[in-house]
Amino acid sequence: MNIMLKLENVxxxxxxxxxxxxxxxxxxxxxxxxxxxxxxxxxxxKTTAMKMINRLIPLTSGKIYIDGQNVxxxxxxxxxxxxxxxxxxxxxxxxxxxxxNIAVVPKMKGWDKNRITERAERxxxxxxxxxxxxxxxxxxxxxxxxxxxxxxxxxMATDPPIMLMDEPFGAIDPINRDHLQNEFLxxxxxxxxxxxxxxxxxxxAIKMGDKICLLKAGKLVQFxxxxxxxxxxxxxxxxxxxxxxxxxxxxxxLKLKAAMRPDPPVIMEEESPEKAKAMLTELKVDNLxxxxxxxxxxxYVNHEALEKEADEVRKVTRxxxxxxxxxxxxxxxxxxxxxxxxxxxxxxxxxxxxxxVLNTEDIREILRR
Amino acid sequence: xxxRAFSPVLKKLIPVLLTIIIVAGLYKFYxxxxxxxxxxxxxxxxxxxxxxxxxxxxAAAVTVGVGLGTLMTRKxxxxxxxxxxxxxxxxxxxxxxxxxxxxxxxxPLLGLSGIGVVPALIALFFHAVAPIVRNTYAxxxxxxxxxxxxxxxxxxxxxxxxxxxxxxxxxPVIMGGVRTSTAIIxxxxxxxxxxxxxxxxxxxxxxxxxxxxxxxxAGAVPVALIAMLADSALARTxxxxxxxxxxxxxxxxxx
Ligand SMILES: Nc1ncnc2c1ncn2[C@@H]1O[C@H](COP(=O)(O)OP(=O)(O)OP(=O)(O)O)[C@@H](O)[C@H]1O
Ligand SMILES: [Mg+2]
Numbered sequence: 001m002n003i004m005l006k007l008e009n010v011x012x013x014x015x016x017x018x019x020x021x022x023x024x025x026x027x028x029x030x031x032x033x034x035x036x037x038x039x040x041x042x043x044x045x046k047t048t049a050m051k052m053i054n055r056l057i058p059l060t061s062g063k064i065y066i067d068g069q070n071v072x073x074x075x076x077x078x079x080x081x082x083x084x085x086x087x088x089x090x091x092x093x094x095x096x097x098x099x100x101n102i103a104v105v106p107k108m109k110g111w112d113k114n115r116i117t118e119r120a121e122r123x124x125x126x127x128x129x130x131x132x133x134x135x136x137x138x139x140x141x142x143x144x145x146x147x148x149x150x151x152x153x154x155x156m157a158t159d160p161p162i163m164l165m166d167e168p169f170g171a172i173d174p175i176n177r178d179h180l181q182n183e184f185l186x187x188x189x190x191x192x193x194x195x196x197x198x199x200x201x202x203x204x205a206i207k208m209g210d211k212i213c214l215l216k217a218g219k220l221v222q223f224x225x226x227x228x229x230x231x232x233x234x235x236x237x238x239x240x241x242x243x244x245x246x247x248x249x250x251x252x253x254l255k256l257k258a259a260m261r262p263d264p265p266v267i268m269e270e271e272s273p274e275k276a277k278a279m280l281t282e283l284k285v286d287n288l289x290x291x292x293x294x295x296x297x298x299x300y301v302n303h304e305a306l307e308k309e310a311d312e313v314r315k316v317t318r319x320x321x322x323x324x325x326x327x328x329x330x331x332x333x334x335x336x337x338x339x340x341x342x343x344x345x346x347x348x349x350x351x352x353x354x355x356x357v358l359n360t361e362d363i364r365e366i367l368r369r
Numbered sequence: 370x371x372x373r374a375f376s377p378v379l380k381k382l383i384p385v386l387l388t389i390i391i392v393a394g395l396y397k398f399y400x401x402x403x404x405x406x407x408x409x410x411x412x413x414x415x416x417x418x419x420x421x422x423x424x425x426x427x428a429a430a431v432t433v434g435v436g437l438g439t440l441m442t443r444k445x446x447x448x449x450x451x452x453x454x455x456x457x458x459x460x461x462x463x464x465x466x467x468x469x470x471x472x473x474x475x476x477p478l479l480g481l482s483g484i485g486v487v488p489a490l491i492a493l494f495f496h497a498v499a500p501i502v503r504n505t506y507a508x509x510x511x512x513x514x515x516x517x518x519x520x521x522x523x524x525x526x527x528x529x530x531x532x533x534x535x536x537x538x539x540x541p542v543i544m545g546g547v548r549t550s551t552a553i554i555x556x557x558x559x560x561x562x563x564x565x566x567x568x569x570x571x572x573x574x575x576x577x578x579x580x581x582x583x584x585x586x587a588g589a590v591p592v593a594l595i596a597m598l599a600d601s602a603l604a605r606t607x608x609x610x611x612x613x614x615x616x617x618x619x620x621x622x623x624x
Contacts, residue, residue: 078524080521080524082524085523087515087518089515090519091513092519093519093533093534094614095534095537095540095614095615096612104520104525104533108525138612138615154523
């Protein structure tokens with residue numbers, strides 16, 4: 001695993017504020033393709049730490065390496081052109097169209113016109129804004145959320161391996177923010193950038209981060225994967241910062257796939273009701289999942305359903321809504337279990353093939369770990 | 370549909386027609402027409418002198434004004450800016466006649482002639498430069514810090530930031546300054562005659578001295594027309610050079 005970004009005892013003391021270390025001996029390694037969310041109370045040094053990476057703020061001491069190279073040895077302008085940068089307040093250039101905004105870095109890098117246009121169109125498609133409609137608009141003709149997305153697209157214009165994002169979704173209402181976060185994760189799944197993502201929102205940090213870097217008064221308190229931080233907070237500050245609902249946060253983070261019991265007993269639709277009855281008794285369960293030859297979910301049968309005369313299970317199968325894709329969160333799964341009468345949740349893949357089942361006991365089990 | 374397409378043309382035409390009617394009326398009523406045709410060669414010479422005064426002093430004011438205004442926003446000069454702005458503001462409150470008189474009175478102290486085209490140009494230039502300096506400075510200062518930070522973070526160098534971000538975004542404000550200056554110069558130019566600068570002021574002041582309205586109108590009306598043309602030319606320039614992304618909304622509607 002290649003370490004893309006490495007901070008080594010990075011310290012910042014602002015001139016004129018010598019008594020405080022805005023960033024104090026910060027060290028961490030970020031592997032290629034991962035998102036590191038930097039989080040902590042206001043004034044803890046998040047922005048300062050981030051801006052030292054592209055040298056918008058000079059280091060007081062310590063070293064920063066990108067892909068093994070010390071950033072202080074690189075040409076500043078060149079360094080910045082190779083790092084995607086999204087600032088908190090978007091900062092689109094109002095005098096330029098969307099296409100021109102996206103073209104800024106490619107142009108400076110000397111790309112030819114066709115390549116730039118093609119790239120801009122591709123990026124707009126990626127962020128779900130139709131190019132023919134948006135290329136020639138100006139920033140003021142866009143909604144806040146659309147501007148935010150253009151800000152991200154602009155930072156990705158030359159496909160930089162590293163991106164720095166300072167509260168990129170800070171100015172957006174919770175609903176659209178959630179939407180943008182999901183969209184961003186979907187994109188990241190394809191492009192696999194190494195990203196430093198500053199936020200003051202712990203939920204966002206947990207959701208977006210492969211790693212969370214938690215700062216307090218310039219000092220690193222804990223650097224860990226979200227799941228690790230939730231299960232093993234380093235100290236009281238961390239657990240306080242994570243909040244009293246740490247368990248619920250884990251529910252949000254964990255996927256059904258991680259908690260389900262795989263390969264549950266199922267019965268094929270063309271089997272006889274007698275066989276179904278025998279299985280119910282033998283397995284000591286109340287109901288059986290019915291599938292087709294492809295193992296796709298059809299419904300379930302129980303003793304009551306099997307009372308009726310039929311030659312095949314298919315004829316007495318009852319439909320159910322108590323299923324969810326494996327990529328859903330445990331939190332959504334739990335809510336679904338309580339809504340339906342089956343007493344458990346059937347976990348399926350995108351083709352509705354049965355992968356496993358999950359009940360409240362399984363969830364309790366995984367949270368205890 | 371047709372009526373709608375027709376009305377903007379009409380809207381533009383009405384002021385033009387009105388101006389022509391008023392000008393023609395004035396010329397006929399006061400006999401300015403007869404005076405102008407009788408002295409056609411002189412009319413062209415004075416108009417030419419007048420235009421030279423306006424255009425040269427304007428060009429100098431724009432160059433120096435934008436340059437100085439920009440310089441004041443650069444690092445290292447920023448501590449001088451309040452002082453310069455103070456001077457600029459006081460200077461702008463000196464009335465036109467005062468500027469002309471100062472040129473006449475002060476230039477000889479520097480060993481230069483206080484009479485002629487050059488002192489007139491100097492006076493006009495100094496009178497017009499203030500709004501441009503002020504607006505350039507204010508316009509660049511007003512460019513959002515976020516936009517500058519984004520540009521820096523994306524790897525633009527200071528020169529690229531100035532020419533691609535700061536000046537283009539400050540342009541509407543700078544153009545506002547240029548229009549104010551143009552109005553000042555066009556309004557002050559007739560006074561240049563008083564210190565031997567020539568121009569249409571000659572007819573205006575002669576008319577006043579002889580109490581001959583014909584001569585005065587023959588000088589005053591072209592001066593007014595030049596002012597109007599200059600302003601509409603600037604408005605048009607503004608529309609083409611200022612990005613659609615930052616133009617005032619009214620222009621958007623006109624598209
Ligand atoms: N230019 C500066 N000069 C002096 N001190 C500064 C400067 N910028 C930031 N600081 C101080 O450094 C510390 C860290 O600031 P920073 O902006 O990095 O915090 P932050 O974690 O990003 O906060 P927020 O969540 O409010 O954005 C603060 O104490 C701040 O007051
Ligand atoms: Mg900050």
